[in-house]
Amino acid sequence: MTIAPAAGLGLKPQHYAEAISDTAAGAWFEVHPENYMCEGGPRHAALGAVRDKHPLSLHGVGLSLAGDEAPDEAHLAQLRYLVDRYEPFLVSEHLAWSRRGGVYRSDLLPFPRTSSALIRIARHIDRTQEALGRRILIENPSLYLSLHGHDYGELEFLVDLCRRTGCGLLLDVNNVYVSASNLGYSAEAYIDAVSASLVGEIHLAGHAPDPTLGAGLLIDTHGAPIDETVWRLFRRLVGRIGPRPTLIERDDNIPTYTHLAAERDAAASILVYTHEAALVSA
Amino acid sequence: MSLHDERSFFDAFDAALAGDDLALVPWLTPPAPGLAVYRNTIVSAAIDALAATFATIRLMTGEDWFRAAAGEFARAHPPIDPALVNYGADFPGWLASFPPAQDAHYLAGAARLDWLWWQSWSAADASLLDPAALSTLPAEGLASITLGLHPTLHLASFEASIPSLWLAHQSPLRGEAHQLADAPEQILFVRTGPHVQSHLVDPATFAFLESLQRREAVLAAAECALAADPECSLPHILTGAIALGLFTTINLIPDTPR
Numbered sequence: 001m002t003i004a005p006a007a008g009l010g011l012k013p014q015h016y017a018e019a020i021s022d023t024a025a026g027a028w029f030e031v032h033p034e035n036y037m038c039e040g041g042p043r044h045a046a047l048g049a050v051r052d053k054h055p056l057s058l059h060g061v062g063l064s065l066a067g068d069e070a071p072d073e074a075h076l077a078q079l080r081y082l083v084d085r086y087e088p089f090l091v092s093e094h095l096a097w098s099r100r101g102g103v104y105r106s107d108l109l110p111f112p113r114t115s116s117a118l119i120r121i122a123r124h125i126d127r128t129q130e131a132l133g134r135r136i137l138i139e140n141p142s143l144y145l146s147l148h149g150h151d152y153g154e155l156e157f158l159v160d161l162c163r164r165t166g167c168g169l170l171l172d173v174n175n176v177y178v179s180a181s182n183l184g185y186s187a188e189a190y191i192d193a194v195s196a197s198l199v200g201e202i203h204l205a206g207h208a209p210d211p212t213l214g215a216g217l218l219i220d221t222h223g224a225p226i227d228e229t230v231w232r233l234f235r236r237l238v239g240r241i242g243p244r245p246t247l248i249e250r251d252d253n254i255p256t257y258t259h260l261a262a263e264r265d266a267a268a269s270i271l272v273y274t275h276e277a278a279l280v281s282a
Numbered sequence: 283m284s285l286h287d288e289r290s291f292f293d294a295f296d297a298a299l300a301g302d303d304l305a306l307v308p309w310l311t312p313p314a315p316g317l318a319v320y321r322n323t324i325v326s327a328a329i330d331a332l333a334a335t336f337a338t339i340r341l342m343t344g345e346d347w348f349r350a351a352a353g354e355f356a357r358a359h360p361p362i363d364p365a366l367v368n369y370g371a372d373f374p375g376w377l378a379s380f381p382p383a384q385d386a387h388y389l390a391g392a393a394r395l396d397w398l399w400w401q402s403w404s405a406a407d408a409s410l411l412d413p414a415a416l417s418t419l420p421a422e423g424l425a426s427i428t429l430g431l432h433p434t435l436h437l438a439s440f441e442a443s444i445p446s447l448w449l450a451h452q453s454p455l456r457g458e459a460h461q462l463a464d465a466p467e468q469i470l471f472v473r474t475g476p477h478v479q480s481h482l483v484d485p486a487t488f489a490f491l492e493s494l495q496r497r498e499a500v501l502a503a504a505e506c507a508l509a510a511d512p513e514c515s516l517p518h519i520l521t522g523a524i525a526l527g528l529f530t531t532i533n534l535i536p537d538t539p540r
Contacts, residue, residue: 037365038404039433042476045407062364068292075364100292104361106327107320109295112309116288144316147309149291182316213315 005055005089005245007268009260010222012250016046018257020053026268028055028089030247033082034062047086057090057201057247058082059170062104065124065138066111067097076131083132090201090245092137092170093128095121095158108141112149113157122164129165137200138162139170142207142220143179154179155193168200173233174226174249178207178218191233196241204234204267205249223252226263235270242278243271299324328356331366332373336396338451339377339389351380367404370397388462391444392451395469398436402471402478405434410474411529416520419532424501429494430531434473437491445469445482452480474527486514487522499535 006026011019019029029050036047050056060079063071083091096108111117129136138161140154152160158169171194180187206224210217226248238244246267250260297305298317306314332352333340340348355376361369374397377383378390411429419427438445443463450460468488471480483491489510493503507514523529 034365035367038367039406041404041407041434041473043404045476064364068288078365097292099364100296102362104364105299105320105324106331106361106364106366107323109320111295112291114288120288144319145310145314147306148311149309210315210319217315217319219319 006243006271007264008055008057008245008247009264010247010249010251011047011050012254013043013046014254015257015260016050018261019050020046022054022261024261024265024268027264028057028245030057030059030090030249032061033058033079034060036082037078051086055089056086057092057245058086058088059139059247060091060093061106061108062098063093063124063128064097064099065093065128066095066109066117066121067100067124068120069100071124071128071131072099073131076128080132083134090137090170091132091134092139092201094139094141095154095161096141110141110143110145110147112147113152113154114149115151118152118157118160118164122161125161125165125167129167135167137168137170139172139203140175140179142172142175142182144182144217144219146183155190159195159198162198169194169198170201170203171199171237172203172205173237174203174205174207174230175220177227177230177233178220181215181218187229187233188236191237192240194237194241199241199244202234202237202244202246203249204230204246204263206230221252222249231266231270234267235274238271238274239277243275246271324360325353325356327366328361328369329353331361331369332356335370335400336373336393338396338448339393341451342386342389342392347382351377351382354380370400373397388442388444388447391440391442392448394438395445395448398438398471399478399480402434402436402473405473408433408530410527411531413524415532416524416529419500424504425499426535428497428499428503428533428535429529430533431491431494432472432474432528432530434471434478435491435495435528436471437468437488437495438470439466439468439488441466443467449480449482470526470528472526472528479526481526484511484514486511487519490519491523491528497533497535 005028008028008030011029011031036043062075094108097111098105098107098109138158140158162168176190177187180190204226205222206226207218208221208224209215210219248260248263248267291309294305299321303312329349329352355373359372374390374393377393383389443465445467447460447462468483468485469480470483471478486507490503490507493506504516507519
C-alpha cells in the first residue's frame, strides 16, 4: 500500500544522505526548483536519489506571479523540465512579485490587491498552469507593510484566484500569523475563514522578532523552531478541514536532521490524530 | 498618482527598495520599518549566493571583507534571474577594478577560478568516449574529425601562479605558505563523477584542448600543441586527456577536405 504524503521537510543539501535513508511513514520533501536550475552535477544526482525513495514537491520562489510583467517564458520552460524530470506530487508558487525590468529581487514583494491585479495575476497563473500542464498551489506571503489601495482582503483575493484559474491554496500558517501580527488583524479569524476544499498543502515555519523593533515587527525567518502559537493555529486549521500534506520549512540556523525530523513527526502526529478524530465523528 | 495605477506602484516600490523612503507615499504612510526587511533580504540573498560560489575568495579575504564587497557588487549588479545558482559571472571582473581589492591583485583571478570550478560542478553530466574508439581513427582522417570535450571541462590560463595559489587554498593549510610567482600557469577543471577535479596542465596540453574547444580538427589541435611546445609528446597529451575523461564523442567536421 502506498501511504499518502503526510508531513514533509524542506530538503537541505547537508541532509541529502539522511533524507534518502529516511523511512518515516508518509515522509516527503520539498525544494525550491530555482536551486536546481543548472544542467547537471551532484545536486541533481542527490535530488534524483531522494525522489527515487520519496514523494517530492516543487515550491517556486521566482515566477513573480503578482508582477506587472508576464511570467518569464525561459523560467517556465526550466520549471517544466524539472516537473517532467522529477514528477512532483505538488507544484506551488507565491502570491508576490520579484522580477521586473530584467532584475530579480530575491524576496516575495507585496502589491495592492486591486481588481486589475486580480485579472493580471489570474492571467499569469493561467499561463503557468498551461506551460506546466498541471494545477499549481498559491501561497499566502508574509507581509511587512500596511499598504493602502487594497480592494480585496488577502483570503478573498486568493479564493477568487482559485475560482478563476482552478489553482489551489498552499496555506502557510506561519505567514498568516506573521502578517496578522504585523498588520493588526486576527490570525484565528483568517484560519477559520479558509475554505477547506481549496487547501492542497500547509506550510509551518519559525519566525523571529525584528532585531531592532522587537515583537512589533515579526520576520518570517525560517530560522527557528515552529512557535507554539503557530502549532496552535495549525491544530485549529486541520481540526476543522482535516489533514493535508504539511511541510516544515527551515532555511537558516539549520539544525541536525534528527531535530527537523522530530518537528516533522510532531506535525505528522497532529495530522494522524485529526484524521482519526474525523473518522470517529463521521 | 492614482492608487489604482499599477505601473506607478511597481516603479514606486523599486524606488523605495533603492532607498527612497517617501516613494510609496500614496500607498504607504511613513515611517514603514517593514521596507528595511525587504531591502535586507534582497541584498543578503545575493550575498549568500555569491558566498556559496566564491568560497576561496571568502577564505582569502575573511568573511567580513567578503560580505561587504559582495554587497557592493550585488547593489551594482543585481541578479537578473531567480536561479541564484547561476549568479556571479561578473563578480571576478568587477573585483579586478574594485579599489579595496587593488592590494591583492590575485583576487580577481582566484575568483575566476572559483567561478569555473562552480561551472564545472553544475554543468551537464555526460558519458565518456570509449578509449578503444580512438585507436580505430584512421590517420588520414585527423584533418576532418574533432573530439567532443566533456561539458564540465573548463580551462584558464594566467601570467602568474594564481592557479597554484588557488589550489593551495583548497588544502587544509589554506595556502598560507604559498608564494605567488610570475610564472605563467594553466589549469583545467573537469567533473566526470560527483567531484570536480582541478589540475595544472602544461602549455602544449592546454593549447591542444583550447583548439578542440574551438571545435578544430585533431590535426589542427596537434599543430597548436606543437606550436606551444615543439618538444611535446602528442601520445602523452592524448593519454593524459583520456585518463582524465575529457573526451565524450568523435565528430566529423562538415565541409572539410578529406
